[in-house]
Amino acid sequence: MFDQLKAQPQDKILQLIAMFRDDPRTTKIDLGVGVYKDATGLTPVMRAVKAAEKKLWETETTKTYTGLAGEPAYNAALSAMILGDAVPTDRLASIATPGGTGAIRQALELIRLATPTATVWISNPTWPNHPSIIKFLGMNMAEYRYFDAATRGVDFVGLMEDLAKVKSGDVVLLHGCCHNPTGANLDGAQWDQVITLLAQRGAIPLVDLAYQGFGDGLTEDAAATRKIAAAFPEVLIAASCSKNFGIYRERTGILIGIGAAAGKGVLQGNLNFLNRQNFSFPPDHGARLVTMILEDAALKADWMAELEEVRLNMLTLRQSLADELRKATNSDRFDFVASHRGMFSRLGLTEAQVNTLREDHAIYMVGDSRINIAGLNARTVPILAAAIAQVAG
Numbered sequence: 001m002f003d004q005l006k007a008q009p010q011d012k013i014l015q016l017i018a019m020f021r022d023d024p025r026t027t028k029i030d031l032g033v034g035v036y037k038d039a040t041g042l043t044p045v046m047r048a049v050k051a052a053e054k055k056l057w058e059t060e061t062t063k064t065y066t067g068l069a070g071e072p073a074y075n076a077a078l079s080a081m082i083l084g085d086a087v088p089t090d091r092l093a094s095i096a097t098p099g100g101t102g103a104i105r106q107a108l109e110l111i112r113l114a115t116p117t118a119t120v121w122i123s124n125p126t127w128p129n130h131p132s133i134i135k136f137l138g139m140n141m142a143e144y145r146y147f148d149a150a151t152r153g154v155d156f157v158g159l160m161e162d163l164a165k166v167k168s169g170d171v172v173l174l175h176g177c178c179h180n181p182t183g184a185n186l187d188g189a190q191w192d193q194v195i196t197l198l199a200q201r202g203a204i205p206l207v208d209l210a211y212q213g214f215g216d217g218l219t220e221d222a223a224a225t226r227k228i229a230a231a232f233p234e235v236l237i238a239a240s241c242s243k244n245f246g247i248y249r250e251r252t253g254i255l256i257g258i259g260a261a262a263g264k265g266v267l268q269g270n271l272n273f274l275n276r277q278n279f280s281f282p283p284d285h286g287a288r289l290v291t292m293i294l295e296d297a298a299l300k301a302d303w304m305a306e307l308e309e310v311r312l313n314m315l316t317l318r319q320s321l322a323d324e325l326r327k328a329t330n331s332d333r334f335d336f337v338a339s340h341r342g343m344f345s346r347l348g349l350t351e352a353q354v355n356t357l358r359e360d361h362a363i364y365m366v367g368d369s370r371i372n373i374a375g376l377n378a379r380t381v382p383i384l385a386a387a388i389a390q391v392a393g
Ligand code: PMP
Pocket: 034, 098, 099, 100, 101, 102, 127, 175, 180, 208, 210, 240, 241, 242, 248, 252, 253
C-alpha cells in the first residue's frame, strides 16, 4: 500500500528552517518562521499563562473528556473577546478546535457539508495553508487580487473588481487583521465598502483571525470582524490563540458560526458532528488556560499588558527598520514597512534578491520576501537595512 504514495511537496517554510539550522555562520538572521520572538530571540511563555498553568496544576481534579464542542466557558469567554457585543449570543454556535488551522479546516468542512459546490475565494497572496486545505478537500476555489506590488499596500481597486464577481452563496475568506503574508491591511472605510459589496452579492464571509492584539490593539484588531459579524445573516470566524497567548503548541482555536437564532441548534449539532468525525474532543489544556486568564481580572490585566508590550515592540521595530531603510537607500521606497501591521511584511523583493540575501548575508526570509518583523532586534535592524540596500538599492 505505502508504495502507492507519492512524495508530498516540501513545505517551503519548514525547508527554510532546516537551511537556517544547518548554516554555520554565526551572523545568521532568521526572519522566516512565523513565531513571535523577543529581543533575545526567544519565544517566551507569557507570565499569565505560567500563572494559570500553576493554578491549573493545583486545582485540576480530573482529566476526563470535555464536551464535543469544548468547555462552554472557553467558547463563551473567547467569543466575547472576539465579538464583544456585536451579535446576540443566541445567534452564535461554536466549537473549540486544535488551533486556528483546525478551525479553518472545520469551517471548510462545514461549508462542503452544506454546499459542496460553493466557491471559496481567497486573497492573492494568502497563508499557503488556505489553498492547500481547500484543494485537499476538493472544493472550488477562486482568488481575489489583494497586494499592490508597486505600493506594497492593498490593491483595493483590483480587490473590489474581483469581489464584484462573487456569486450568491460563495464563501469569501478574509484576514480579520494583520494580513499574512503581506502585512498590508484594509482601513475602516475600505472594510465598509467590502462589507457592502459582499452583502449585496450574497456572500458568506469566513474570517481568519490569527493575530488579534498584534496590530493596532486587542479591540481595534477585532473591529472588522465585529462589523462583518453584525452585517451578514451567516458568518464563520476561525480564530487562533497561538500568537496572542503564545501557546502555539497547545493547539488552541475556535470556530464560531453565526446564523439565524432559529437554526442555532442544527448549526451547533453539525459543528459537534465535525469534531466527532475528525478527532472527537478538542484539546483542553490551552483552552483552559485561556479561560482562566479571561475570567480572572488580575491575570487578564497582566496578559493584556504583556501582549501590548509584544505589539509595541513590533511597531518600534517596524519604525526603526523603515528609518534605517530610508537612510540606507536614500529614498522613501520602504516607508510601507512602518504602516504594515502584524508580524509580517512582504518587502516586494525578487526571488533572486531573496536568495542573495540568504547566500551572501545569511539573512533568511520566505521566498516571496515575507519577513517576520519579530525576528529582528535593535542590533540586526541596521544590518538588514544595509543588506537590502545593497541587493535592491
Ligand atoms: N491563519 C493564519 C493567517 C496564520 O498565519 C496562522 C498561523 N500561522 C493560522 C491561521 C493558524 O495558526 P495555528 O493553527 O497555529 O493556531
